[in-house]
């Protein structure tokens with residue numbers, strides 16, 4: 044048994060919470076503090092206090108959807124940045140950008156400029172993607188193998204915890220009525236992240252493989268893994284050297300390779316479908332308070348439920364950590380996805396029927412809770428890594444970024460349209476955007492997703508081959524039998 048390095052775990056936890064803080068916080072406070080932002084937009088419009096409802100809805104939803112543009116751009120550029128300036132300085136750059144975004148947001152409120160507030164969200168999301176990628180690369184490459192799982196869990200946990208803090212602070216009774224205070228608070232953790240990351244060491248892997256600096260890599264190993272023994276250090280460096288040789292022998296697959304290779308294409312599409320299922324968390328994170336008010340609840344109750352749901356998500360994420368490795372990956376994913384989609388359907392139905400019979404509106408609360416819990420416990424975490432389990436290693440990086448890029452493009456459009464459409468045609472919007480496409484994705488997963496838990500990638504690729512490719516193979520093996528099958532088919 045390996046000992047857990049508590050110092051490393053604590054360091055990565057503090058960095059995760061502070062570096063990801065803006066991303067979770069600034070996406071959650073608009074939800075509970077929507078009343079104050081409505082006033083802010085109204086006051087800062089060209090002719091103050093004349094904004095119509097629909098003007099507000101479009102402007103507000105554009106301001107929130109900007110997040111996806113910044114995050115997708117940040118994800119694309121961060122890989123290049125991380126290879127050029129190193130993991131540590133990528134993290135530093137991202138955290139400084141987050142700090143800057145908080146300052147811009149603060150001034151936008153003081154100067155009553157809604158355009159500037161939108162710009163602060165663009166800087167925030169761009170920096171969030173850069174710091175997230177820097178953080179994950181740095182800690183994945185620096186921690187011993189037996190701790191890698193715990194460290195990635197930290198990043199996920201940090202997102203839900205900072206979401207919760209954002210929802211809580213955005214409440215009317217906390218800082219929701221004081222936008223300046225609400226934003227000023229977020230400067231503290233961002234400053235901590237910025238300063239802390241400047242004092243970290245670069246990842247040993249980066250130093251050794253990219254910079255060819257064995258001495259510095261040795262020092263970094265001592266810093267992150269507390270390896271003092273020279274022999275042990277040599278062992279780790281030797282492993283890295285072997286990894287480099289493997290890397291050089293592999294050709295990295297391009298987008299064209301992914302699309303032209305049948306099992307890889309299927310793996311990629313399944314990864315995309317799984318990510319697509321998670322898009323419905325965004326309207327919930329952004330607008331749940333407002334949707335609940337539409338269903339007839341008071342502001343106080345709506346914001347409490349929204350915050351309570353974020354709290355439940357945090358607990359579910361912890362529970363999920365223990366559950367994920369105990370059950371079949373495929374059926375755990377499909378099971379939670381079915382609950383998740385039914386919860387949205389239930390929410391939409393309850394919200395519609397609440398106009399005829401008041402008591403049904405409580406169904407909205409129940410469904411919101413089911414939606415959050417099913418997402419956090421397994422569906423969300425699995426969606427983030429399933430693509431990498433479905434495609435061979437040399438396609439992994441390309442496939443992952445392609446899935447992420449496509450997913451954010453779709454999320455951008457949907458997040459932008461959901462709020463104004465919800466206000467005009469009603470809760471049926473959720474059925475059109477999430478329930479119907481979600482059902483299609485689930486059907487695809489049931490039909491084609493192979494079990495990936497504890498399976499070797501070769502076995503998974505074999506399962507992803509379509510009937511045609513498989514027939515070709517079996518024809519060669521068992522000529523007679525497959526001949527009969529072909530005739531039947």
Ligand SMILES: *[C@@H]1O[C@H](CO)[C@@H](O)[C@H](O)[C@H]1NC(C)=O
Pocket residue numbers: 081082085092093094095096099
């Ligand atoms: C903006 O303020 C005016 C005047 O108080 C009000 O009539 C209008 O409804 C407000 N608009 C929004 C979107 O809240």
